[in-house]
Amino acid sequence: MPNSHRFPRIRRTFHLPITWVFFGAVVLLGCEGTAGHTSPVLSAPGHSGPYRVVTTTGMVTDLVRAVAGARAEIWPLMGPGVDPHLYKPTRGDVKRLLEADVVVYSGLFLEGRMSETFSQVARSGKRVFAVTDGLDRSRLRQPPEFQGHYDPHVWMDVGLWSLCADHVSQMLAEFDPDHAEEYRRNAANYQAVLKGLDDYVRRVIASIPADKRVLVTAHDAFGYFSQAYGIEVRSVQGVTTESEAGVRDVNRLVDFLVERAIPAIFVESSVNSKHVEAVVEGCAARGVKVALGGTLFSDALGPAGDYTGTYIGMIDANATRIARALGGTAPPGGYQGQLSE
Template sequence: MKYLHASGVVLAAAGGMTAWTRALAAPALSVVATTSMIADAARQVGGARVAVTALMGPGVDPHAYRQTRSDIANMLRVDAVLWHGLYLEAQLEEFLLDLGKHKRVFAVGEAVPRDRLIAHSDYANRFDPHIWMDPGLWRSVVLAVRDALSEIDPAGADAYAAGVERHLEEVDALNAYAAERLATVPAERRVLVTAHDAFNYFGRAFDFEVLGIQGISTESEAGLRRIEELVDTLVTRGITAVFVESSVSARNVRALIEGAAARGHTVTIGGELFSDAMGPTGTYEGTYTGMIDHNVTGIARALGGDAPARGMQGRLAAGS
């Protein structure tokens, strides 16, 4: 009986030690990020020190997303909320601004200097929010994430500085890969036709003409006239590939293909691009680097350029 009792004490002590060790290893911060891109930046910069939850997963459109009760509960519970801003989360903006009166809330997308933003074509003092499409601009967001985490958790500032340095090396390598591979696309084929205007920063950074069926927000309607205009462009300029997006219905893109076919011109889908959300959770494409690698590699190959089938790190899913 004494032996059993002693064993119980040992086991209890061991159990207590395990709990104590877990407590020491627990993340210092809990953070909710609105988009998967911001969540990835927080994970890359924060490492094990930060527990990150993304509101919007793969295939979710941030322009139309509305908070749920569980979202509200999560955002009230965590240490901080990181959101994009620039009116990307249009349906969430009022709630997030109000939440900022009570909690630490950071609009990290607004760290990009105003002179590097593309003005919204329809609204004064509004800007195209799709800044992640240019890795050079995304650097500012990653740095803003570091600053936000360091403000909340000064004791972790050195860890966040090291994390941001590591991640920006990867972002810079991604930017260099994109410039190199996209430069191989013949000049006359550098026309990117997509479901909505999510790729204007991409076009500016890598010298592509970008034509979206819908406007900057997926909430805008694609009129018959716009589709007819783009069909005419496809036919007269001999464009043979258009792209669907993972977070936007392919209906309008297929209307372009059918319209061109009716005029005797064959257009195919060049691939599916990640526009407002990353790929599946737990995959390479479910990281910022993998998302942009997928887009760059797919666009280059579909439009006559030279890029390895598995991307810059050989990690893209086969056939992606």
């Protein structure tokens, strides 16, 4: 079966050194295949133990780990607090990508600065795919400010992200058909857990008084969250953190917060907090106190080894903090009783 995965060009500029690093790594590692070889690996031959999967964001890593189980060794590229919009592959990343059997990324140009590298790895014969490839495009957001591209922050809608497990299961089954049923079973089990999480988020967000049900954050990563859980969303920056907020954006939000008497706004773990802090200061200058409602996880998970370092913990922490800060209710410890605050 030919490798039909293609990477359309986007507006960002890719720097030549990464391309040279890639080709240098091909030579040094003795990687089989050339840039013109497009036949994907369809099985896992010669693996007496786990095969190697390189993943990008923490959300993708958690999803792939849940579906692959013990069959794969997962090598994540991006750690806690890393902004995937701005991430550029290092020499070490390229080496890992070339040594992997499978490469899995989020897609929809979330990792836009890695697009050329993904394309090069795919042409070398590796199986490379995005977890969002299998989603019905009619369910994706297309914010006008993103100029024809989809909003990549799909994981903010737990139900929609859950569907990505089906595509991961399918792709791993094609790579390793001997364990196809195991991947399907793992995906179904994970989706059952995510259904409970989705119900929890829906419940605690609905507990916020209707006139205060407004989420204000650093950048527009919560559009899917807004659609899924019925909360209005405002932000200082747009869908990608590559855009820079200006004084007009800050003043616009100050006017909105003062008029609506919204009690809190939120910073994000992977985004500079300076613009959110400027909004708080602007409100204070108008005689209105707006609290910082806490740190939300938008484009990256929490610390490794912590409950928030998992996808479930990330979403649990977000929903619980939002509900409490805006006047709603949430149980002690959140969804699974594991939150420490």
